[in-house]
Amino acid sequence: xxxxxxxxxxxxxxxxxxxxxxxxxxxxxxxxxxxxxxxxxxxxxxxxxxxxxxxxxxxxxxxxxxxxxxxxxxxxxxxxxxxxxxxxxxxxxxxxxxxxxxxxxx
Amino acid sequence: xxxxxxxxxxxxxxxxxxxxxxxxxxxxxxxxxxxxxxxxxxxxxxxxxxxxxxxxxxxxxxxxxxxxxxxxxxxxxxxxxxxxxxxxxxxxxxxxxxxxxxxxxxxxxxxxxxxxxxxxxxxxxxxxxxxxxxxxxxxxxxxxxxxxxxxxxxxxxxxxxxxxxxxxxxxxxxxxxxxxxxxxxxxxxxxxxxxxxxxxxxxxxxxxxxxxxxxxxxxxxxxxxxxxxxxxxxxxxxxxxxxxxxxxxxxxxxxxxxxxxxxxxxxxxxxxxxxxxxxxxxxxxxxxxxxxxxxxxxxxxxxxxxxxxxxxxxxxxx
Numbered sequence: 173x174x175x176x177x178x179x180x181x182x183x184x185x186x187x188x189x190x191x192x193x194x195x196x197x198x199x200x201x202x203x204x205x206x207x208x209x210x211x212x213x214x215x216x217x218x219x220x221x222x223x224x225x226x227x228x229x230x231x232x233x234x235x236x237x238x239x240x241x242x243x244x245x246x247x248x249x250x251x252x253x254x255x256x257x258x259x260x261x262x263x264x265x266x267x268x269x270x271x272x273x274x275x276x277x278x
Numbered sequence: 279x280x281x282x283x284x285x286x287x288x289x290x291x292x293x294x295x296x297x298x299x300x301x302x303x304x305x306x307x308x309x310x311x312x313x314x315x316x317x318x319x320x321x322x323x324x325x326x327x328x329x330x331x332x333x334x335x336x337x338x339x340x341x342x343x344x345x346x347x348x349x350x351x352x353x354x355x356x357x358x359x360x361x362x363x364x365x366x367x368x369x370x371x372x373x374x375x376x377x378x379x380x381x382x383x384x385x386x387x388x389x390x391x392x393x394x395x396x397x398x399x400x401x402x403x404x405x406x407x408x409x410x411x412x413x414x415x416x417x418x419x420x421x422x423x424x425x426x427x428x429x430x431x432x433x434x435x436x437x438x439x440x441x442x443x444x445x446x447x448x449x450x451x452x453x454x455x456x457x458x459x460x461x462x463x464x465x466x467x468x469x470x471x472x473x474x475x476x477x478x479x480x481x482x483x484x485x486x487x488x489x490x491x492x493x494x495x496x497x498x499x500x501x502x503x504x505x506x507x508x509x510x511x512x513x514x515x516x517x518x519x520x521x522x523x524x525x526x527x528x529x530x531x532x533x534x535x536x537x538x539x540x541x542x543x544x545x546x547x548x549x550x551x552x553x554x555x556x557x558x559x560x561x562x563x564x565x566x567x568x569x570x571x572x573x574x575x576x577x578x579x580x581x582x583x584x585x586x587x588x589x590x591x592x593x594x595x596x
Contacts, residue, residue, distance in 0.1 A: 200416060202416065203413060204315070204319045204320065204334075204335065204336030204413070205313070205314070205319070205336075205413065207336055207340075208314045208315070208319070208336065208340065231416075231417060232416065235417075235419065238417065242405060242486055242487045243417070244404060244405055244406050244408070244414065244417055244418075244487060244488075244507075244508065245403075245404040245405075245408055245413070245414050245417070246413070246414070246417065248404070262403075262404035263313070263404070264313055264314060264355055265355055266354050266355035266356065268354070269355070269356075269374060
C-alpha cells in the first residue's frame with residue numbers, strides 16, 4: 173500500500189509538516205462511497221509517488237482531526253500544502269477530475 | 279470527438295443493467311453518473327434481490343459496475359446537465375464542462391433527495407447539511423442535530439441519530455407523522471429527541487459550518503432558532519429531469535413518461551428505473567427496466583444504422 177495511515181498523533185508530522193503536498197482521504201469503514209473511492213485513492217498514491225503523499229484518516233478513530241477541519245460528510249479529500257488546506261472535494265469524483273484538481277497545485 | 283452508440287445517464291441498478299446488455303451487444307457504451315450505485319449504494323441491508331440472500335448495497339452495486347466494465351462498458355463520474363438533439367445524434371453537456379456525442383441515450387438517473395429550498399441549504403452541503411443519515415450520522419456523535427421530515431426516512435434517521443447524537447430535533451410541518459407506527463413509537467421513546475411539530479425550516483445558518491436552523495410555526499407564525507451542528511433533510515425524493523426540456527413528457531410529479539418498451543416520445547431516447555412514471559422503485563424492477571431499455575435501444579440502433587445484429591454470446595470479454 174502506497175498510502176500512509178494517518179492518526180491523531182502522526183497527523184501533525186506527516187500531513188502538516190510534510191515537504192510534499194499531502195492528499196488526505198477522510199473515510200470510515202461503514203461508508204459505502206468511501207469504499208468506492210478507495211481504488212482511485214490507491215492509484216493516485218502510486219501515480220504521484222515522490223510528488224504528492226497520500227494519507228488515509230479513519231474518522232471513527234480520529235474524529236478530532238475530522239472535526240478540526242469541519243469534515244461533516246465523507247468521503248472528503250483535503251489537499252494540504254505547507255500545513256494549509258489548499259483544496260477540497262466532498263463526495264465521490266472521477267480520477268480524471270481529482271488528478272486535474274491536484275495538478276493545479278503542483 | 280468520440281461518438282458513442284449509447285450513453286447511459288445514471289450509474290445505479292437500472293443504468294448498470296443497461297450497460298451490461300448494450301456492451302454485450304458490442305455497442306460502444308458510456309455510463310455517466312454523478313455517483314456510483316445510486317440509492318442502492320446507500321442501503322446497508324438488501325434481502326429482496328432475487329438470487330442474493332443478503333447484500334450490502336455498496337458491494338452489490340460494485341458488482342453491477344464490474345460486470346458492465348468486464349464487457350467493455352466505459353464509466354465516468356460526471357453529471358449530465360444539458361442535452362441537444364442534432365439530427366439523429368444527441369449532444370450531452372456535463373457539469374465539469376465536457377461534451378459527448380451519441381446515437382442514443384438511456385435515462386436511468388433515478389431519484390434525488392428533495393431539497394428544502396431555503397437560504398443557506400446549498401451553501402452548507404457537506405458542511406452540516408446532509409441528505410443521508412446512513413452516510414453521515416456517525417460524524418455527529420455527541421453533537422446536536424436537526425432532522426427535517428415526517429415520513430419513514432425522517433423517522434429512520436431520527437432513530438439512528440438518536441443513538442449517536444446528544445440531541446435530535448425532529449422538525450415536521452404537520453402535527454402527526456406519516457411513517458410506520460412501530461418506527462414512530464420507537465422515536466417517541468427516545469429521551470434525547472424533541473419533536474418540533476407544525477414547523478418549517480426557513481433558513482440554515484452558520485459560519486464555516488452549520489450552527490443552527492431557523493424555524494417558523496405554521497399556524498402561530500412564531501419564530502425559533504434551534505442551535506445544531508447538522509441538518510438531515512429527509513423530506514422525500516424527486517426526479518430531477520426538467521433539464522431534458524421538451525424531449526420527454528412528464529407526469530404530474532415530474533417523472534418521465536415511457537412506454538413498456540422504455541421508449542420516450544423522442545426516438546433514440548429511452549428511460550428506465552425510478553425516473554419512469556409509475557415505476558416500482560425496486561432494485562429488481564429497475565434492473566429489469568434497464569435491460570428492456572438496452573434491448574430496445576439495440577433494436578433502434580440496428581434499424582437506424584443498418585448494422586448487423588450481434589449475438590450476445592461468444593463475445594470477447596475484456
